[in-house]
Amino acid sequence: MTETANTPAETKAAPKAKTANPCQCSMFANADTGERLECNKTTTRQFAPGHDARLKGFLIRLGAQGIEVTRAEGGMSITGDAAKAAEGYGFAHMVASGIERAHAKARAKAERAAARAAAKEKGTDSSDTVKAKVGRATYEGRIEGDEFVYEVKGAERRTTKHELV
Ligand SMILES: [Zn+2]
Structure with a gap:
């Protein structure tokens, strides 16, 4: 080797x-x-x-x-x-x-x-903006439960007497 x-x-x-x-x-x-x-x-x-x-x-x-x-x-x-x-x-x-x-x-x-x-x-979403008629005016707001929540001159208002448009 x-x-x-x-x-x-x-x-x-x-x-x-x-x-x-x-x-x-x-x-x-x-x-x-x-x-x-x-x-x-x-x-x-x-x-x-x-x-x-x-x-x-x-x-x-x-x-x-x-x-x-x-x-x-x-x-x-x-x-x-x-x-x-x-x-x-x-x-x-x-x-x-x-x-x-x-x-x-x-x-x-x-x-x-x-x-x-x-x-x-179900209409319970509170984050989306919707338009609704309250009386004769139309507002932008959101739906909470069966209420429409919107603002008039900076003040929050709530109503159930609204009509989505
Ligand atoms: Zn490489």
Whole structure:
């Protein structure tokens, strides 16, 4: 046995110099529109500085909208949901929880809108301005219960004898 043997294992384990690769943030694209992060950086790591955060934001935005992501890798492209696209990166769980938070926010917003619509239907919504006729004059005001609340010269008045116009 000689000591100069250059085994395949050694070649693999000890690269002489770090090679710069393209930053991975631009490997991901919106599967619907093809939109991707513009990036021409190279790095010896997976991402140029700050570009992991940039990709994270991009994936959360797409995931929140339910848009799938195409990941290009080694001549192949894989399409799947945004949380899945982040798998294998250290920030994968942050993408998943960011998307979940966005969905929860959207659900809460939809629920508030539904509640507002239901309140309006019942005439109990007090935030919307309505116009009503009181006597012969028409005023702008709001409905509270079965009362029309309006202002005359800065003074609040209430009546049930009104007619919405
Ligand atoms: Zn990048």
